[in-house]
Amino acid sequence: MKKVLVTGGTGYIGSHTVVDLLENSYEVIIIDNLSRSKREVIEGIEKTTGKLPRFYSADLCDRTALEEVFQKEGTIDGIVHFAAYKYVDESVKEPLLYYRNNVEGLINLLELVKKYQVKNFVFSSSCSVYGNIETLPVSESTKLNPAESPYASTKVIGEMMLEDVKLEIPANFISLRYFNPVGAHTAGFIGENPSVVPNNLVPRITGTAIGKFEKLMIFGNQLPTRDGSCIRDYIHVMDVAKAHTAALKYLSELSSLHTHEIINIGSGKGVTVLELIAAFEKVTGIQLKKEFASPREGDVIAVYSDTTKSSKLLNWTVEKSIEEMMQTAWNWEEANNT
Ligand code: UD1
Numbered sequence: 001m002k003k004v005l006v007t008g009g010t011g012y013i014g015s016h017t018v019v020d021l022l023e024n025s026y027e028v029i030i031i032d033n034l035s036r037s038k039r040e041v042i043e044g045i046e047k048t049t050g051k052l053p054r055f056y057s058a059d060l061c062d063r064t065a066l067e068e069v070f071q072k073e074g075t076i077d078g079i080v081h082f083a084a085y086k087y088v089d090e091s092v093k094e095p096l097l098y099y100r101n102n103v104e105g106l107i108n109l110l111e112l113v114k115k116y117q118v119k120n121f122v123f124s125s126s127c128s129v130y131g132n133i134e135t136l137p138v139s140e141s142t143k144l145n146p147a148e149s150p151y152a153s154t155k156v157i158g159e160m161m162l163e164d165v166k167l168e169i170p171a172n173f174i175s176l177r178y179f180n181p182v183g184a185h186t187a188g189f190i191g192e193n194p195s196v197v198p199n200n201l202v203p204r205i206t207g208t209a210i211g212k213f214e215k216l217m218i219f220g221n222q223l224p225t226r227d228g229s230c231i232r233d234y235i236h237v238m239d240v241a242k243a244h245t246a247a248l249k250y251l252s253e254l255s256s257l258h259t260h261e262i263i264n265i266g267s268g269k270g271v272t273v274l275e276l277i278a279a280f281e282k283v284t285g286i287q288l289k290k291e292f293a294s295p296r297e298g299d300v301i302a303v304y305s306d307t308t309k310s311s312k313l314l315n316w317t318v319e320k321s322i323e324e325m326m327q328t329a330w331n332w333e334e335a336n337n338t
Helices: 012-023 041-050 063-073 088-092 095-115 150-168 199-209 237-252 274-284 309-316 324-335
Strands: 003-007 027-032 054-057 079-083 119-126 172-180 180-182 216-219 234-236 258-267 290-293
Touching: 003 063, 012 027, 012 079, 012 180, 027 063, 027 290, 054 119, 063 199, 079 095, 079 237, 088 095, 088 150, 088 309, 095 119, 095 150, 095 274, 119 150, 119 237, 150 172, 150 199, 150 258, 172 237, 180 199, 199 216, 199 324, 234 237, 234 258, 234 324, 237 258, 237 309, 258 309
Parallel strands: 003 027, 003 079, 027 054, 079 119, 119 172, 172 258, 180 234, 216 290
Antiparallel strands: none
16 A cells, blocks of 8 residues: 545644654645644644655535545545544534534545545544443443534444445445544654644643643542542554554455454553643643542543454554653643743
């Protein structure tokens, strides 16, 4: 496999994956409408790798513009599809925006996968498809509970669409269910750069440390966990990026067609909010101003991944520690927001 199209390649996980693909000698083409990311990310990718991916500013909901890319590029060996909205709160307020963007974008792309005979497809899914979970760790065979938000519903629908189209389209598909990607590339030229005020924990930690937020709110300190705060499976974004390269390799080595694998991408370790904050304070030497608050509506208490399938099928496992996640997230915040 040589030429890979990355939709949403200037986004957070997308840009880190582009870097890993370029470093593994893939020819990378990016499509992004830059609605939630910045054009400078492409410079960051070039500074990191010394390579410049081809870039098309196009919206996946614009079927004509999307098809022009396929016509210009000729044979595309694989697609990694990130382009989608990802804010849970926003999706609750504007569900149609999420269904239009995330579902229509995927439909257009899959129609072109069929028409231009692309053989390998990796879909960005999320552990949010599991809904509220009672049994831990979560494995791919865990029954899905109702989605907690329209964002999560769009990921459930995406996976269902792949389940259906795999029967028709002679290609192979993988859905990667990410747990909590955090951190930034160690070189410091790319990282998480949300265009709206972030409400995820790590950008709130680094943002509080740099003075963008007055204090860090800790949602829940009396929950039934080892220290009373929520448990999540944090994973360095470069480890997540590498899972995509491994997924493309796995797909390219398949001898059959019409398959769809669903794979968890997590570390397998549950870390509490308080443990993550302590790791940040230790590696940076900064004491955060923090306050306990009630649990956040819709939050699950604890979730972490069973990693059996990812290590077996993709021969992939996480390499980076919680300390590296915190250090690189902080380096990125300092470099970009002082
Ligand atoms: C959330 C989404 C998930 C989505 C992911 C995308 C929900 C319920 N889940 O994951 O579907 O894929 O974002 O990035 O929204 N916390 C604090 N203080 C803060 C912020 C967060 O204590 O200021 C806590 C939360 O309560 C949670 C943990 O930190 O226990 C992680 O939160 P977050 O980073 O927002 O991720 P998720 O909620 O796990």
